[in-house]
Amino acid sequence: MSERDEAVSGAAPGTMSGGALLVACLRAHGARRAFCVPGESYLEVIDAFHDHPDLDVVVCRQEGGAAMMAEAHGKLTGEPGICFVTRGPGATNASAGVHVASQDSTPMILFVGQVARGQMEREAFQELDYRQVFGSMVKWAAQIDEAERIPEFIGRAFAVATAGRPGPVVLALPEDMLRDMVTPPADLGAHAHRRADAYPGPDAMDRLRAMLAEAERPLVIVGGSGWTEEARSDFQRFIEANGLPVAASFRRQDLFDNGHPNYAGDVGVGVNPALARRVRECDLLISVGSRLSEMVTSGYSLVAIPRPAQSFVHVHPDPEELGRVYQADLPVNASLRAFAHAAAAMPPVEPRWADWTRQARADYEAWQQPKATPGRVQMGEVMRQLNERLPDDAILTNGAGNYTVWPHRFHRHRRLGTQLAPTSGSMGYGLPAAIAAKREHPDRTVVAFAGDGCFQMTVQELGTAVQYGVNVLILVINNGIYGTIQMHQERRHPGRARFTDLVNPDFAALARAYGAHGELVEETAGFAPALERALKAGKPALIELRTDPEAITPNTTLTALRETARAGGPR
Structure with missing residues (x-):
């Protein structure tokens, strides 16, 4: 808090408002950008932005757009996209972007202004219970009722949003809580969140290699979120060393170089019929990062539920996704970075499927040739x-x-x-x-x-x-x-x-x-x-x-x- 603010507010030296503490916590955890539509319910946060010019705040026109921008930021950077909206209609407008973050496994934190604590449970102006509103579409929804606990809640929000299968978190901020004056922790910047990785065990990698050695028509589907350049490079080395055909899941086509001779196309809406047949006909299906959702499996028709007809390896960073829909012969709970690193180091097998991989690429190339359509714009x-x-x-x-x-x-x-x-x-x-x-x-x-x-x-x-x-x-x-x-x-x-x-x-x-x-x-x-x-x-x-x-x-x-x-x- 600046000397001017202390003089104006009469606050004790060394204290700051809940709003100022919240913004300081965001910076301590590495947040560089936030998207918002301003509202009177979180004025103390808006005021605190003045003291953090290094935090890029983008003011949007509608809360749905702001939330989608935050989600896209999270998808692009791997760090939680930050969004601030006001209570009631502001929050419900933002739900469109929160739902994207949920189904796209994107780390995101939505902060919602809330009515004052003494007005709750009276249906005060624009009052909603955000735990109920967002409960089915977020990893965690909570309300910060005590300004002293802001560092705890912010730290947990970053951890939850990025752990396992990433996703959105919603925190409600009572407007009077944001005005409370508190003494910030002396070590506020010393405990920025650290992402925990799950690593594949050596038994899992040995079993994967053995399954590859027995296969004749393997296929890899890559998807999910949380990929890094290093992980992508390691994964490509694994694919090349073993001569495997690889397809991208729905709207994850940038996870593998589409110009690579092992790339076979994307498994999503309007899937190439030849690639759909290849999914059905493969004798070993390896899903790395993808949940194999409805859109990837053509309404769950390409891969049988709950036991796929193919031998099935499922790699996913969240243990709760393993066995949720599909029962794998080899479930591997590992972050994509850790799995890709282990896969790249695995001794390769001698592939017997070179023609299978070449034909998969040829099918993709043929699918890339456009036909003439009605109209003057082709x-x-x-x-x-x-x-x-x-x-x-x-x-x-x-x-x-x-x-x-x-x-x-x-x-x-x-x-x-x-x-x-x-x-x-x-x-x-x-x-x-x-x-x-x-x-x-x-x-x-x-x-x-x-x-x-x-x-x-x-x-x-x-x-x-x-x-x-x-x-x-x-x-x-x-x-x-x-x-x-x-x-x-x-x-x-x-x-x-x-x-x-x-x-x-x-x-x-x-x-x-x-x-x-x-x-x-x-x-x-x-x-x-x-x-x-x-x-x-x-x-x-x-x-x-x-x-x-x-x-x-x-x-x-x-x-x-x-x-x-x-x-x-x-x-």
């Missing part, structure tokens, strides 16, 4: 031009919708930390994630993909991008419909699609109204020059691509879906 060609123009360290973000099939299928991720996409399938994620990524890496190109419906979930964060000079590039793929919903309607109820048409603004003009660069592309030939202008604009830039709603995926049209459904085909 997204396959757009993706080809992007792949040629973007550097290897460019970061691509997206939300949810059929438009995501294009970057997921046709962009080749070369480096770790180049894909920010919600495995939870949350719309509106692309722009907030791009802002967080560009704030963390201002020297790198960041491209946000968004559908016309998806973009309008968080379009107001354009103001945040402009305010902070976060020069992201936004590609809005506008087909005038909620495409995913209409696709499912045509499959289930052909010819009866309803509630999916959208009346949209002029997105390029909207971007310019915010102070960003805006362009409209209505045919493929216009994309390349528009891209160059956008990348050189020196400000946030948006390119709207008008696409034909018939081009619902790279492989089919809405009409074809409708006709197939009417003929009694697959639904």
